[in-house]
Amino acid sequence: MDFFRFERDIPFTRWGKFSMTFSLIISILAIYSLTTKGLNLAVDFTGGTVMEISYQQPANLDKTRKILAGIGMSDAIVQNFGTSRDVMIRLPVKLEHAGGNLSETVMTALKVDDPSVEMKRVEFVGPQVGDELLENGLLAMLFVSMGIVAYLAVRFEWKFGVACIVANLHDVLTILGCFSFFQWEFDLTVLAAVLAILGYSVNESVVISDRIRENFRKLRKATVTRIIDNAITETMSRTIITHGSTQMVVISMFLFGGEALHNFALALTIGILFGIYSSIMIASPILLLLGAKREDLVKPERKPQEEALP
Amino acid sequence: MNRYPLWKYIVIAVSILLGLLYTLPNFFGESPAVQISPLRAGIQTDMALLQRAEQVLKQHGLPYNGTILESTGIKIRFSDTDTQIKARDILDAEVGSDYIVALNLLPNSPQWMRHIGALPMYLGLDLRGGVHFMLQVDMAGALTKALDRYNADLRSTLREQRIPSAGIDRDRSRIIIKFRDEQAREKAISELGKTFEDLAFRSEDVNGERRLVASIKPEALIRMQNTAVQRNITTLRNRVNELGVAEPIIQQAGADRVIVQLPGVQDTAKAKDILGRTATLEVRMVDEDGDIDAALRGSVPSGTELLSERGGGHLLVKKQVLLTGDRITDAQPGFDQDRQAAVHVTLDNNGSRIFKQLTRNNVGKRMAILLVEKNVTEVVTAPVIREEIGGGRVQISGQMNSIEARDVALLLRAGALAAPMEIIEERTVGPSLGAENIERGFNSTLYGFLIVSVFIMIYYSAIGVISVVALATNLLFLIGLLSILQATLTLPGMAGMALTVGMAIDANVLINERIRDELRHGATPQAAIHAGYERAWDAIIDTNLTTLLAGLGLMMFGSGPIKGFAVVLCLGILTTLFSAVTVSRAMVNLFYGNRKLTHVPIGAIKILKKSSSKR
Numbered sequence: 001m002d003f004f005r006f007e008r009d010i011p012f013t014r015w016g017k018f019s020m021t022f023s024l025i026i027s028i029l030a031i032y033s034l035t036t037k038g039l040n041l042a043v044d045f046t047g048g049t050v051m052e053i054s055y056q057q058p059a060n061l062d063k064t065r066k067i068l069a070g071i072g073m074s075d076a077i078v079q080n081f082g083t084s085r086d087v088m089i090r091l092p093v094k095l096e097h098a099g100g101n102l103s104e105t106v107m108t109a110l111k112v113d114d115p116s117v118e119m120k121r122v123e124f125v126g127p128q129v130g131d132e133l134l135e136n137g138l139l140a141m142l143f144v145s146m147g148i149v150a151y152l153a154v155r156f157e158w159k160f161g162v163a164c165i166v167a168n169l170h171d172v173l174t175i176l177g178c179f180s181f182f183q184w185e186f187d188l189t190v191l192a193a194v195l196a197i198l199g200y201s202v203n204e205s206v207v208i209s210d211r212i213r214e215n216f217r218k219l220r221k222a223t224v225t226r227i228i229d230n231a232i233t234e235t236m237s238r239t240i241i242t243h244g245s246t247q248m249v250v251i252s253m254f255l256f257g258g259e260a261l262h263n264f265a266l267a268l269t270i271g272i273l274f275g276i277y278s279s280i281m282i283a284s285p286i287l288l289l290l291g292a293k294r295e296d297l298v299k300p301e302r303k304p305q306e307e308a309l310p
Numbered sequence: 311m312n313r314y315p316l317w318k319y320i321v322i323a324v325s326i327l328l329g330l331l332y333t334l335p336n337f338f339g340e341s342p343a344v345q346i347s348p349l350r351a352g353i354q355t356d357m358a359l360l361q362r363a364e365q366v367l368k369q370h371g372l373p374y375n376g377t378i379l380e381s382t383g384i385k386i387r388f389s390d391t392d393t394q395i396k397a398r399d400i401l402d403a404e405v406g407s408d409y410i411v412a413l414n415l416l417p418n419s420p421q422w423m424r425h426i427g428a429l430p431m432y433l434g435l436d437l438r439g440g441v442h443f444m445l446q447v448d449m450a451g452a453l454t455k456a457l458d459r460y461n462a463d464l465r466s467t468l469r470e471q472r473i474p475s476a477g478i479d480r481d482r483s484r485i486i487i488k489f490r491d492e493q494a495r496e497k498a499i500s501e502l503g504k505t506f507e508d509l510a511f512r513s514e515d516v517n518g519e520r521r522l523v524a525s526i527k528p529e530a531l532i533r534m535q536n537t538a539v540q541r542n543i544t545t546l547r548n549r550v551n552e553l554g555v556a557e558p559i560i561q562q563a564g565a566d567r568v569i570v571q572l573p574g575v576q577d578t579a580k581a582k583d584i585l586g587r588t589a590t591l592e593v594r595m596v597d598e599d600g601d602i603d604a605a606l607r608g609s610v611p612s613g614t615e616l617l618s619e620r621g622g623g624h625l626l627v628k629k630q631v632l633l634t635g636d637r638i639t640d641a642q643p644g645f646d647q648d649r650q651a652a653v654h655v656t657l658d659n660n661g662s663r664i665f666k667q668l669t670r671n672n673v674g675k676r677m678a679i680l681l682v683e684k685n686v687t688e689v690v691t692a693p694v695i696r697e698e699i700g701g702g703r704v705q706i707s708g709q710m711n712s713i714e715a716r717d718v719a720l721l722l723r724a725g726a727l728a729a730p731m732e733i734i735e736e737r738t739v740g741p742s743l744g745a746e747n748i749e750r751g752f753n754s755t756l757y758g759f760l761i762v763s764v765f766i767m768i769y770y771s772a773i774g775v776i777s778v779v780a781l782a783t784n785l786l787f788l789i790g791l792l793s794i795l796q797a798t799l800t801l802p803g804m805a806g807m808a809l810t811v812g813m814a815i816d817a818n819v820l821i822n823e824r825i826r827d828e829l830r831h832g833a834t835p836q837a838a839i840h841a842g843y844e845r846a847w848d849a850i851i852d853t854n855l856t857t858l859l860a861g862l863g864l865m866m867f868g869s870g871p872i873k874g875f876a877v878v879l880c881l882g883i884l885t886t887l888f889s890a891v892t893v894s895r896a897m898v899n900l901f902y903g904n905r906k907l908t909h910v911p912i913g914a915i916k917i918l919k920k921s922s923s924k925r
Contacts, residue, residue, distance in 0.1 A: 002826070002913065002914055002915050002916045005916040052743070101579075101582060103578070103736075103738070104578070104579045104582070118740065118742075119738070119740060120739075120740040120742065120743045121737075121738060121739050121740060121743055122578070122736060122737070122738040123736070123737050123738075124733070124735060124736035124737075125734075125735050126446075126732075126733075126734030126735060128446070128734060129444065129734050129735050133869060136867040136868070136869070139867050140863040140864060140866065140867035140868065141863075143863045143866065143867070144859055144860045144863035147859040147862075147863065148856055148859060148860075151855065151856060151859065152856075155852060188868075188871060188872050189802055189805075189871070189872070189875075191872070192802060192864060192868065192872045192875050192876070195860050195863060195864050196809065196857075196860060196861075196864075196875075196879065198860050199856055199857040199858075199859060199860020199861065199863075200813065200857055200860070202853070202856040202857070203816065203852075203853035203856065203857065206849060206852040206853050206856060207820070207849045207852075207853065210848055210849045210852065234827070235823075237823055237826075238819050238820055238823040241769065241819045241823075242815065242816040242819045242820075244765070245762045245765065245766070245812055245815045245816070245819070246809070246812035246813055246815075246816070247812075248758060248761045248762055248765065248812070249754075249758030249759075249761075249762060249808050249809065249811055249812030250758075250809075250812065252753075252754050252755075252757040252758035252761065252808065253754040253758065253805060253808050253809075255757075256750055256753035256754045256757055257750050257751070257754045257805065257808075258746065258747070258750040260436075260747065260750070260801055261750065261751075261754065261801065261802075261805050264802070264805060268809070
């Protein structure tokens with residue numbers, strides 16, 4: 001079996017104008033959504049309490065709301081979660097319930113009505129912790145981005161590092177934009193997915209850059225455009241199979257991983273799809289734009305491609 | 311040329327065997343158990359205790375599946391959680407006064423495996439159920455408390471040294487002493503400077519008022535904060551012991567935070583109650599002139615309080631607090647001159663001075679040592695003062711046996727939190743959800759692995775099978791490594807495992823595509839395999855190192871569950887480098903390296919016209 005082999009190099013770089021325009025639009029939309037709608041931040045970041053409770057029979061949400069309103073928590077968000085018997089309650093930070101005894105108050109009130117109600121999960125995050133987690137997340141993103149640029153600059157050349165990180169941040173922006181536009185809940189696991197994508201998407205750019213370097217040595221007469229096109233076309237098969245494999249696992253996570261991994265898998269899916277697109281359609285035009293040339297990678301004093309075969 | 315030296319095969323074989331050995335305990339499962347461990351050092355867990363426990367269980371008709379006697383405690387295995395919980399309650403009632411009786415899970419793996427350290431992976435709270443708290447020590451509160459204490463000490467020192475002052479006040483972070491004349495201030499500076507090494511004194515003149523400003527020195531402040539956190543951790547540890555938790559984790563996180571993890575605890579209300587206790591110790595005088603019977607009827611003399619005594623009875627105690635528990639540096643159980651059980655308490659400098667003064671003034675009278683807990687005050691002991699006690703060593707004896715003496719010592723040592731604490735994060739996971747999460751994580755990995763395997767085997771035929779076997783050994787190494795390191799596995803960690811499967815195959819795809827490329831360009835089968843592995847190496851290293859970078863970023867800045875994901879991701883990258891390259895190469899070499907190949911069994915390849923003209 002051998003799919004994704006093409007007779008002629010695909011002129012990816014020629015499509016650069018369109019892809020750049022498309023990505024610019026996507027990025028602007030993402031930024032617009034992020035500034036107007038913002039992210040639907042989970043309790044991890046905002047502080048507050050989330051409770052998952054489980055009834056023996058299908059839950060009556062209105063009744064649960066009434067009980068909560070009865071103990072002064074009319075601002076609680078009550079919704080089904082997974083099955084009709086499972087209920088999720090979200091409560092904002094309450095000053096009068098410092099020290100996290102809020103969940104007990106709620107459980108006591110609910111148990112009066114139905115003793116069979118079972119608490120499955122409680123998450124309480126104080127406001128001071130939430131801010132810190134967000135701050136740390138951004139710091140991590142900065143650290144990883146700088147690390148990647150530095151690594152690629154040493155390994156290849158700064159232009160490759162820049163092209164790659166622009167493509168990557170475009171992926172991150174797209175994920176954030178999607179989560180903002182659809183108001184999917186953005187929690188710690190999604191943040192982890194975003195950072196994993198930041199590291200994972202680089203793979204694509206690395207493999208292509210590797211091929212570009214090789215082509216510069218091998219195809220001495222070819223233009224830069226042709227070399228980039230050829231590199232992308234040659235690695236196409238690997239790109240699709242690898243990402244396809246990763247995506248299969250992510251789909252498996254999406255299907256079997258339950259609610260907790262739902263948004264994690266979602267973020268990875270967007271990241272993988274846009275990761276392929278951006279490293280092909282964004283990184284290469286930027287490389288051309290920055291004026292990558294043979295001398296950047298093939299240093300004159302270096303030996304020509306050494307033959308690995310004895 | 312596609313041959314490995316023998317030692318490489320041996321290294322690979324040994325690592326696979328080790329991987330298998332350390333992965334194996336994870337498949338035996340765990341059975342519910344009750345763990346009995348001593349509450350205090352010095353109590354033995356011996357055959358007698360074991361026999362007693364067995365007898366108790368037999369009496370109540372509770373079947374058990376075996377017992378383990380270790381120096382640290384006794385573990386009794388049960389077949390189901392219902393019996394386990396019943397047994398815990400009964401055993402707690404029978405032996406609970408001296409021992410912690412806790413629910414636990416015991417791995418079912420054979421004894422010899424445990425001896426070589428082959429344990430199942432250490433599951434995080436989201437997988438096994440339990441409570442996670444993060445508490446923040448209120449440093450501002452600790453500072454206020456310390457300043458209050460200094461305030462009182464400065465006042466009494468000035469009085470002792472007969473230095474006249476026009477008032478002492480405390481504001482938010484300093485103490486201001488006013489003086490009427492310069493001479494008094496000079497004297498105060500020299501005298502107080504000698505006694506209070508941790509304070510910095512500064513003269514200040516405001517509106518013609520002569521002031522002396524005392525503030526805690528920065529280094530003393532840092533020391534104070536560290537001690538406050540350390541003392542709180544000790545206190546928490548002692549309190550958690552009361553809860554009966556099998557493997558509690560109590561550790562400092564950052565400068566002023568403490569993490570408490572209680573696996574298996576469901577009763578969060580009780581856990582919070584015990585953790586949040588603010589017990590303090592006070593020394594006051596007993597009002598011996600007061601009419602206790604009248605007080606019991608409701609007419610308590612002014613300035614006194616009617617308090618209950620430990621072990622029954624009531625006492626009238628004066629409201630004025632003479633000494634608080636902050637002054638205690640140590641408390642140990644022991645015996646007095648008459649071979650009676652006693653508690654030896656060591657006080658700090660100021661505490662000794664205050665105590666000396668108070669005992670000198672009150673020889674022959676009774677003082678009361680009180681424990682204040684959640685606004686309930688109890689008299690621990692109310693001994694008669696026989697003589698002036700100096701040197702800061704106080705002996706508390708009375709109607710106590712040696713066990714009570716130990717308890718009192720423990721309470722005095724760790725009864726009070728050095729600074730108030732607040733719960734700023736809580737994560738509670740019920741046991742049913744924990745089990746569900748394990749299943750979810752397992753299924754994600756399993757089905758992900760299966761579908762990738764099927765696809766790769768179809769796409770790359772025999773070489774694909776080798777890639778899949780390499781992927782399987784990768785998973786084996788990863789689980790083995792996690793088991794050996796006993797790193798905490800969380801649900802995001804399991805997601806990381808699944809993701810490793812998806813990403814690890816990249817290395818093999820890179821290699822296989824390279825081999826195909828070489829074949830397409832007309833290389834001989836053996837040369838193609840060789841060049842494929844050699845040339846893919848650069849890209850494999852680059853891709854994995856950049857992902858590792860992201861993993862390290864997550865590990866540095868991430869917290870809790872995210873850290874679990876990052877650890878698995880990073881370990882996964884290390885195992886990938888080994889298994890995808892070395893293990894798969896070894897298999898290829900073993901099967902194909904030694905013979906003449908007419909083709910490489912890597913699936914049908916499209917040979918393109920263009921490629922031949924290009925080279």
